[in-house]
Amino acid sequence: MCRCLIRILALDLLIAGTYGLIGQERDPFSGVSLIPLGIP
Template sequence: MKWLLRIFLVVWALALALLAIGTFGWFGQPRDPLSGVFLLPLGLPWNILADRLGWGGLPPALLAPAVNAGLLALLAGYRSRR
């Protein structure tokens, strides 16, 4: 389980890096409004819930994967205790 958490955290970091590169046009890349699209599947279902509650926008999209990472960490801790 811990390797799954590590892979998830690396993918989340890569998605955040792609968001920053596409948003600010770093490394000569053109600015792209869809550069944050890779964060959406990582934060499901929490970003949909936040949108329905009226909390849509960038902060919930950035933090929704943290909920999934926290759940993975809890599961990894539970499995290691058993």
């Protein structure tokens, strides 16, 4: 359950960083640091 929530949060951060949501600049490489969270 906890891993699922962490992965959902990481996916939200990836989307927000990539598309420039929530007042951030668009950055196509924003998810590079989030990739290790997706490894089981």
